[in-house]
Amino acid sequence: MQIKQLPKDFQEALPVLEQIEQAGFQAYFVGGSVRDHILGLPIHDVDIATSAYPEEIKKIFKRTVDTGIQHGTVTVLMGDDAYEVTTFRTESGYQDFRRPDKVTFVRSLEDDLKRRDFTINALAVDLNGNVIDKFDGLKDLDKKVIRAVGKAEERFHEDALRMMRAVRFQAQLNFKIEEQTSQAIADNAPLLEKIAIERIREEFVKLLLSKSWQTGLGDFLKLGLSEYCPGFKDQKLELEELLEPKDKYFIDEDEAWVAIGYVLSLNHDEFNRFLRDWKVSNKTRETSVDTLKLLHLFESQDFDLWNIYKLGTKNFGRVIELCKMFGIEFDYQGLNQKVDQISIKNSHDLKLSGKDICDILGVKPGPIIGKSMSQIERAVVEGNVSNNFDELRHYLLSNQ
Numbered sequence: 001m002q003i004k005q006l007p008k009d010f011q012e013a014l015p016v017l018e019q020i021e022q023a024g025f026q027a028y029f030v031g032g033s034v035r036d037h038i039l040g041l042p043i044h045d046v047d048i049a050t051s052a053y054p055e056e057i058k059k060i061f062k063r064t065v066d067t068g069i070q071h072g073t074v075t076v077l078m079g080d081d082a083y084e085v086t087t088f089r090t091e092s093g094y095q096d097f098r099r100p101d102k103v104t105f106v107r108s109l110e111d112d113l114k115r116r117d118f119t120i121n122a123l124a125v126d127l128n129g130n131v132i133d134k135f136d137g138l139k140d141l142d143k144k145v146i147r148a149v150g151k152a153e154e155r156f157h158e159d160a161l162r163m164m165r166a167v168r169f170q171a172q173l174n175f176k177i178e179e180q181t182s183q184a185i186a187d188n189a190p191l192l193e194k195i196a197i198e199r200i201r202e203e204f205v206k207l208l209l210s211k212s213w214q215t216g217l218g219d220f221l222k223l224g225l226s227e228y229c230p231g232f233k234d235q236k237l238e239l240e241e242l243l244e245p246k247d248k249y250f251i252d253e254d255e256a257w258v259a260i261g262y263v264l265s266l267n268h269d270e271f272n273r274f275l276r277d278w279k280v281s282n283k284t285r286e287t288s289v290d291t292l293k294l295l296h297l298f299e300s301q302d303f304d305l306w307n308i309y310k311l312g313t314k315n316f317g318r319v320i321e322l323c324k325m326f327g328i329e330f331d332y333q334g335l336n337q338k339v340d341q342i343s344i345k346n347s348h349d350l351k352l353s354g355k356d357i358c359d360i361l362g363v364k365p366g367p368i369i370g371k372s373m374s375q376i377e378r379a380v381v382e383g384n385v386s387n388n389f390d391e392l393r394h395y396l397l398s399n400q
């Protein structure tokens with residue numbers, strides 16, 4: 001196969017390939033960008049593989065950065081652009097199921113393609129657009145199949161994260177995992193325990209935010225990968241509830257985590273711990289916990305003004321979507337009326353400041369001021385006192 005018209009990103013990188021070839025070496029586009037272009041998807045990250053060793057690349061180009069010399073990667077700077085150029089390599093060792101103990105630079109493209117995870121990721125394109133396809137990757141792209149290069153078990157022993165990559169690609173591309181490959185995942189799922197949770201999470205979140213996330217999640221559960229992830233042990237049945245609703249896409253990671261917390265029936269402290277175990281960012285954790293609290297409020301129809309005020313309206317969009325997903329009915333009008341009743345957005349809207357409280361009570365700033373402030377805030381939110389200076393002053397004095 002020949003790609004007649006190289007995509008713009010490849011064309012821009014052509015001078016890099018041309019200079020490497022002029023110096024007497026080989027250079028190809030490889031990896032995800034080739035796969036995505038053939039599938040007609042947008043490209044991100046153009047990766048270049050070469051027979052030249054890093055030192056040779058550094059001699060060919062004036063401006064380079066040693067990105068990962070020990071793995072053979074040099075970044076070539078050209079104009080305003082930067083290209084990662086990696087020497088063909090083989091890998092061996094993998095005592096820890098994560099990283100090769102030994103990387104050997106080689107001159108053969110085929111040896112380099114052989115060490116890659118899936119056939120659809122083991123394609124290369126030369127500067128004339130010729131596709132080098134040593135492992136029937138094109139056929140698998142056509143048949144929409146994810147198949148390990150060579151022996152699946154070996155590929156997963158080299159890097160156990162590849163099992164997560166398989167279900168992630170499945171979700172992103174709506175492909176099927178070929179039988180021997182999926183059997184090898186089922187057999188080797190426990191190896192996932194060797195992988196840092198951050199790497200697993202990265203793949204899992206990509207899976208959840210993909211168009212065919214239910215397909216990917218289905219195999220993630222069926223093949224037993226979930227058993228080796230934080231909080232998912234023995235939770236297959238509960239998680240399967242997520243597979244039921246159709247036509248639902250998560251707006252963001254936070255919404256997806258809340259859906260998971262909901263089907264696992266976690267209370268708010270448990271959900272917080274669960275998200276800590278997955279090492280999500282603090283921002284995602286806080287938003288997700290607040291959203292789950294709000295979802296539980298919606299579900300119980302307990303539209304307590306103080307609770308609604310504390311949780312705020314910023315996550316309403318997410319919660320309404322999740323209610324649709326789980327068929328939770330709630331009184332939207334009733335809720336809106338409650339929200340409208342709340343006369344302030346936050347404590348800064350109060351017509352009485354901390355300094356006013358000090359002056360009125362004749363005390364110095366201290367914890368008592370914060371306590372009084374919260375009391376007043378709650379009274380205003382619950383409509384027990386109007387938000388004007390005189391009334392708040394009176395309230396403060398009569399509640400001492």
Ligand SMILES: Nc1ccn([C@@H]2O[C@H](COP(=O)(O)OP(=O)(O)OP(=O)(O)O)[C@@H](O)[C@H]2O)c(=O)n1
Binds near residue numbers: 047118
């Ligand atoms: N665990 C891994 C990770 C990567 N690769 C190889 O390295 C290439 C580039 O990896 P990466 O950029 O992580 O993934 P992509 O396949 O490019 O996919 P995406 O960019 O969508 O994550 C892959 O195509 C694959 O050939 C691999 O064999 N095993």
